[in-house]
Amino acid sequence: MIKLEGVERMNDKQRLEYLLLALEGQLSSEIDVLANISNATALIYAIVDRLNWAGFYFMRGDELVLGPFQGLPACNRIKLNAGVCGTAATTKETQLVPNVHNFPGHIACDSASNSELVIPIVKNSKVYGVLDLDSPELERFTELEATYFERFVEKLNLYIDWEEI
Known part of the structure; x- marks a missing residue:
C-alpha cells in the first residue's frame, strides 16, 4: 500500500526520490506487466504536481500506440518523427519542451498542455515506446526531473519485459 501523507511538504528532489522508491516497491512485488505499467502512471500522477497527463505510448510497427495513462483521453496513435513523442522515439533522446507551441509538428492531444517531458523507453x-x-504550465519541467524520469524508465527496464506489452 502506497501512503502519500507528507508528499505535499516534500521539495522536488524529495518527491522524485520518493517516486523511485514507490516504483521499486510496486515493481518488486508484482510480476504482471500491465499492472506495473498502470500503477507506474498512477504513482507519477499522485506524486508529481502540476501535471495534466502522464502515461505511456508503445511501439506498434512504425507508430506509437496509447498505453496506460492518467488524465483526459489522448491521441490513440502517433507516427514516428511526429510531435514530441514521435521525436523522442525516433532520436532515442529525452525531449524537455518548455513551450510545446514552439515545437515543430507538435500534436495537441490536449489543448491545455503547454509543456512536455518525454523519455524514450x-x-x-x-525502442519500445x-x-x-504533460503540464498546463509553460516551462514546467526541469533538468532534475528529466534526470529522475530517465532513472524511472531505467528502473522499469530492470523489471519489465517490454516484449510482453
Missing part, C-alpha cells in the same frame, strides 16, 4: 538498443508527461 530503450532497452538493448531497441515513450513515457510522456
